Structures are given as C-alpha cells and as structure tokens.
Amino acid sequence: MERQDEPIAPKQDRSPYSGALSANAEAVRKVAEAVQGTLGPKGLDTMLVNDAGEVIVTNDGVTILNRMEIHHPAARMVAGIARAQQEEVGDGTTTATLLAAALVEEGVKQVNRGVPVAKVIAGIRRGVHFALEKMQDMAQPIWDLEDEWLQRIAYTAGREQEDITELVMEASILVGREKLLNKDFRLSEAVVAHPRAESGVFAGLLVPRGRVNLRTPELDAGVRILVLADDFRPEPVDEEALGTEAGFAKQEKMREAFEQTVLKLIDLDVGLVMVEGEADPAAEEWLSDAGIVIAQQVARSDLDRVADHTGARVLKRNGLKRSPEDLKPLCGFAEEMEDNGRLGRIRVTGGQGKPFATILVSASTEQVIEERERITKDAAAAVQAAVRGGFLPGGGAAELALAREVEKYGDTIQGMEAFGVTAVAEALQRPMAQVVANAGFNPLEKVEEVKALQWKRTTAALGLDCDRGVVCDVVDMGVVDPLPVKYHALQAAGEVSTAILRIHTVVKMRDEVRP
Template identity: 70%
Template sequence: MECRGESSVSKQDQSSYPETMTANAEAVRKVAEAVQGTLGPKGLDTMLVKDDGGVIVTNDGVTILNRMEIHHPVAQMIVGIANAQQEEVGDGTTTATLLAAALVEEGVKQVNRGVPVAKVIVGIRRGVRFALDKMQNMAQMIRHLNDEWLHRIAYTAGREREDITELVMEAATSIGREKLLERDFRLSDAVMAHPRARGSIFHGLLLSRGRVNMRLSDVKEHVRVAVMAGDLHPELVNEDALATEAGFAKHEELKQTFEQMVRKLIELEVGLVVVEGNVDTDAIDALTDAGILVAENVKRADIDQLADYTGACVLRRAGLKRSLAELEPLIGFCEEVEDDPLLGWLKIKGKKDQSVATIVISATTKEVADEQERIAKDAAAAVQAAVRGGFLPGGGAAELALAREVEKYGNTVQGMESFGVSAVAQALCRPIAQMVANAGFNPLEKVEEVKALQWKRSTYSLGIDCDRGVVCDMVDMGVIDPLPVKYHALQTAGEVSTAILRIHTVVKMRNTEAESLR
C-alpha cells in the first residue's frame, strides 16, 4: 500500500483547512486498514513483499507499519504511534493504531458537522483523560508470578501457542518479580529464535558471537571478560607520511604501543575478549596463542548487555593504555563460556546469584523463526506489563465499557467540547467492532448487543466469543489484557490524533541540502 503526500506548495496553498483535514484523515485510514485485519483471535496475517521478491508473513502491527511503503507525512505520524507503543510496553501496536485512526475519523465527523476544531480537540483530550482514569480504577493487580491470570495473558499475547506460553512463564518465574519491575529491564529482549534451536530456557546470556578466533572443545570455566567497543587494531599513520622516515618511525611506535596494549589483556588473564568491530590479525594471533577466545563483529546492543551481565566496563582501544591496576576493576567475570558453532552463539553463564534467563524459540525456517520470535516477544512484554500494572478484560470489552462511561461523562460537559468527548466514546468502540468483523460477524449488531448487556448487568467484562458469536464474560473465558498496554495505546492515540487534527495545511519544505551544493 502506498500513501502519498502533496508534492508542491502551490497545490496545498489552494486547499482549505477542511480539504487538508479530510486528506489527512484518508491517509490515516489507509494505514489503519493495513493492520486492522490482524486484530483479535481470528485476525489473519499480512504478507509484505520486498523488491527482490522476498516476503515476510506476519500479523505483528509494528512490523507491518515499519516495513510498508508510506510517503504521506501524516501517515508517518501513525507509524510513530506503533513505534512508541512498542518501545514503551512491547505490545498493543495494532490497537493503538486503530484507536488513533478512529479518533481522527470521529473528530473529522464533528468538524464537518460545524463544531470548531479547537473545541473538538479540547473535548478529545478531556474524554481521553477521563477514560484513562476510569481504566486504572477498573484494573485488577497481579500479586504473584504463579497467578493463573498471568498465564492467560501470556497465552493470549502468544497467539494461543502453549509452547511459547510455557517458555515465557518459566523465564519470568526464573527471573523473579523484582527484576520484572525494574524500569530498564525488558523481558522481551531475552527472546531469541533460530531454525536449528530447540525451544528451551537458557539460564544465562546467549550472545550472537559474530566471528571467533578458535573453537572451544569444551566449556571454559571461571572466565575473565574484556568487552570492547569499536575496533581493536593499531592507530594508523597517513599513507603519505609512511613514505617519510619520521612517518615510518611513528608507525612502528604505534604498532609497538598496540602490542603492549594487547599484552595487557594477556597479563590480566582474560579468557574472553568480545569486540564490537574488527580485530587486528596480529592481535588475534597473540590472543589465540594465549588461549583467549576472541569474538568480533558483535552488535553494540549485545556488547552493552554482556557488559552489564558480567560486570565489565565497555572499553575502547585507548582505554587499554591504562595501567594494569587501573584496568583490573574494568574486567568482567562469568562462570562459564561455551561456543555453539551450529547456532552461532556464545553461551555465557554469569554469577550464580544473577537472575538471567534467555528464552530460546525453535522454528523450521528463518522466516518462521522471525515470526515466532515476534510472537514470543509480544507474550514476554505482555507478561511484564501485567506484573507492573495489572490487567483488564480483553477482547475489546473494557474499551466498550469505557465508551459507555465516557458517553455519560460527555452529557455533563457543557458547550461544544462535548462533541469531542463523544468522539472518544465512539472511537473506544472500534477495537471490539474490528475483532467481531474479523471473526465474520456483524459488528454493528454484536456491539450493540454487548453494550445492552453490559449496561443491564452493570459489568465491564462482557464481550463476544469470536468462535460462536455469542456474548460471554471475557474474564471467565480467560481473555484479559495488561493495563499498561491498553493505557498507553489510548494515551498515545489521543496525543497523536489531536496533533493531526490541528494540522491546517501540509507544505513541502525546500531542499536546503541541494541549495547548499549549488
């Protein structure tokens, strides 16, 4: 799908605000259409096709939005919602996208009725704030990691894959509640998938090792670890300078200095050197002769994770100029290192008191492995979010109940801002309506049926069983979602939708880079 923006200033200058707003709303709608069919238990997959014929088959909203071709600037703002949702809670990207699209659509309807856009925006903000407060009051907390509700959350987010659910729950239990509550820790980062791996939990760190200088015949125990950013090679002298006697002398001096730096790693009795970039061949030979395992071309994210896990300080080449006494506290430690050449991983076990677990997901092909990894990451993120913030009924039931509350709140709002509040109430009906449609039922009929029963029974947990099309209690069915996922989705959707509605015109900027080259 392709969403294109205006290509000239003059064309936009002729446009009135309503025309610009309608064009923006249409761009948002097209983006939402690309992911809405994936929502819910009956949602289907999307095939993304590359220029070279390669394909990705997925129902992960953020993957679809980041890979699809999008040119319209407002449509790009919707992609930003998905990325923000993914970054914050790791799940709920499709819901956030649909809510934003629905808020824009409902807001445009109110403006077309004659409501001033400023009043609509203020009303949307008030409605969203009210809904967020109500949402927090509705949530039930997770008190312990063996809570059955937590298992159900993993099962739902894991696309009802029991094998993935069990692995995620085992990892969460192994890591512990306190670790899951840490602000900077993300359980989803502990997920790795490989076509030749067996599904399991590895109680340690798996490092995609890049190239290594030698194969370990067995496990290396009690290993001191040096972690290096950048390349590990001598400083270079300009080629022109090498032709001079002074330049050649400088080259030899730098080479000797580098050899001394490498010698320090040996004297520190380091057993593993992990380098972000490339390693000089002479350095590799010297380290290999000393029995030191060298892994080069390792991702920076893995470098940082290894440093944190082993207690090492990330060094740059110049850092090796320090004295041995200064370098000593900067070296990390792990209990074991094992090289797995088949999978291309280094298996690293840290201190026994460290709670770290890696979730290994198996698959048949590289493409399947990528999708399985995305699913497991969603499940892991959902579990961690539920531990942090509790849970709500899933299946769009909670949003529909909130819609009813927001609608009642709108009746108390005086003035034209009430129309903006009404837009929020209508938008909150969108998730359940889309799930029902994806299941093959009439969304208008089913949503009204659920609405009536929720009001009659004074409950917010009723939704639609997407297998049978009947009204059921989502909590009784085990269909629940983490509060942080829903909360952040609505919060972000509210912020971005009002930003879009405020756009008066779209103007293409001149190319200042091209002008500077003239």
C-alpha cells in the same frame, strides 16, 4: 448539553479545514484497513508482496505498517504509532492504529457538523485524559510471577502456542520480578530464534558476534571476560607523521606498548575478549596461541548486556594502559562460555553480575522462524507489561466500558468541547466492533448487546465469545490484556489524532537547490 444528529451549523459555514481533513481522514482510514482484519482471536493474516516477489504473511500490525508502501504524510503519522507502541511496550500496535483512525474519523464527523476544530481537539484531549484515569482505576495488579493471569496473558499474546507460553513464563521467573520492573530491561530482547536451535531457556546470554579467532568445541569454565567498546589495535599515528623518523619511531613505540597489553591480558588469564570494532591480526594470533577467544564486531548494546551480566566495565582502548592490578577488577567473570558456530553466537552463563535469561526459540523451517520470534517477543513484552501495570478485560471489553464512562463525563461538560468528548466515546467502541466483525458477527448488534449488559450488571468484564457469538465474562475465559499496552495505545492515539486534526492544509516543499 443536548446533542442532535443533524448538522449544528449550515453547510456553508463549515470549517475551512474540511478539505485537508477529508483527505487526511481517508488516508488514515486506508492505513487502518490494512491492519484491522488481524485483530482478535478470529483475525486473519495479511500478505505483503514486493516487486522482487518476496512474500511475508503475518498478522502483526507493526510488521505490516513497517513494510507496506505509504506515501500520504498523515498516513505515515498514524503508521508511526505502531512503531512507538512497539518500542514502548512491545504489543498492542493494531489497537493503537485502530484507535487513532477512529478518533480522526469521529473528529472529522464533528467538524463537518460545524463544531470548530479547536473545540473538537480540546474535547478529544479531555476525553482521552479522563479515559486514561479511569483505565488505571480499572486495572487489577499482579504480584506473583506464578499468577495464573500472567500465564493467560502470555498464552493470548503468544497466539495460544503452549510452547512459547512455557518458555516466556520460565524466563520471567528466572529473571525475577525486580528485573522485570526495571524500566531499562526488556524481556523481549532476550528472545533468540534459529531454525537449527533447540527451544529452551537458560540463565545467561546468547550474544551475536562477528568473526572469532578461535573455535572452542567444548565449554570453557570459569572465564574472565574483557569488554572493549573500541578497536583492539595499537593507537594510530597520523599518516603524515609516518613519513618522518620521529613518526616512525612513535609508531614502533605504540606497537610495543600494544604488545605489552596483549601479554598483560594473557598473564591475567582472560578467556574471552569482546570487541566492538576490529582486532589487530597479530594480536589475534597471539591470543589464539594462548587459548583466548576474541570476538569482533559485537554490537554496543550486546557489550553492555555482557558487562551487566558478568560484572565487567566497558572499556575504551586507553583503559587497557592500566596496570594488571587495576585492570583485573574491571574484567567480568562467567561460570561458562561457549562459542556456538552453528548459531553464530557466544553463550555466556553464570555471570557474577546481574541475572539475565535467554529464550531460545526453534522452528521447523526458515520461512516461519521470523514469525515465531515475533510472537515470542510479543508474549514476553505482554508479560512484562502486566507485571508492571496489571491487567484489564480483553477483547475490547475494557474500551467499551470506558466508552460508557466517557459518555457520562461528556454530559457534564458545558460548551462545544463536549462534542470532542463524544468522539472519544465513539472511538473507544471501535476495538470491540472490529473483533466482532472479524469473528463473522454483526458489530452493531453485538456491541450494543454487550454494552447494555455491561451497564445492567455494572461490570467491565463482559465481552463477546467469538466462537459462539454470545455475551460472556471475558475475564473468566482468560481474555485479559496488560494495562500498559492499552494505556499507551490510547495515549498515543489521542496525541496523533489531534495532531492530524490540527492540519489546515498540506503543502509540498520545494526541493533544496544545491550550489
């Protein structure tokens, strides 16, 4: 289908959506501007400042979008992409935001030319679906955790910090490929940062804990561990019942039963009790006298990790009523346990359950520790994503090659949906254009140069050397990105952009009238 640059419909016949679209597109553009300058190896940082004078300097897209003040509803929808991208794959938040903004912008251009919004949306969906399929065909798998490409990915995602790269790769090998492929496991959650820590990787967990009853200056070896997702207290009696003789007697009975539970744990030689809630003060004292550590206010997610690593079962308070013979196999076991008061965490290593690794990251000052932790999490997420889905050429090269394929696909489509496919092809060129602009070169000139050479040599690996401004093979340079990162970024951008294009108008809701 032939498409021309001039409007395909008279101005007065344009979609009635135009007013809302223009406002939404402008709001989305401003959100993208807040993060686009951070993209690529030459991307710069953004400074976030609040009324209290707090300052955060970062180049992390999700941090910027989570902390910046956003009022427009369409802009909030785009900012939500970064959070979804972070939760799903842990990296690529800026690319996802940029693609969504580009799809909205290109979609609005087609609507302003007179293409019906419904046709634009349908075309964008077809174009994104086609690009995602081609993206999967383009990916190169990774089978070996010691693959050089995996290390390159960690190095790039780790902002070229060698110490972080080494830590992430060591942790990946420690947990193993099977664990990395587990959809419920996230290597990024193994990252712990502290300014007074010594960087390293160890096989085990470093669990945040609230108050502990007993400090253990040395490692405890061969520790039996009880995990309780409840309070460690006698079962409560209704306050009204306490005013009666029967209620008071019931309370005493509950107290005696609880004392027997504490004695039962001592007899079982339990070394560590981890509790989600609070512990009874008297029980704390008894356990301390027996040399048993009880850690309170431990997050449920951390309790689950401890249970997985040590082979314990997460119990509720009623589960403690079991006999010692039945309770013993429900406890976990670890070769070593240490309460590190300086870090405010309990270290558990050598569990008899599933393997875990902890990446401990240090920093010279309190001011940079948060950024070091974020960068390490990004590197860990990128490595795991690459193991799961393989990798593609980075630096916007893969998206540019996909743009060419989408253009050819659009030429096969009959009807006005082809204009929506064109919007996808144009948007896919935006990541490389932004990387080039951030490097200080002319994006129009350089993108067309790369695009022509990609077509001539029939390869998606050609991109731009951001130092010299020349076309190069980015894969040979080690500039690659995990497939799941790029895949989810485009998928999410397509979903959000079409949702925004469907908005006919924005109406303020009335405040709820309270009786």
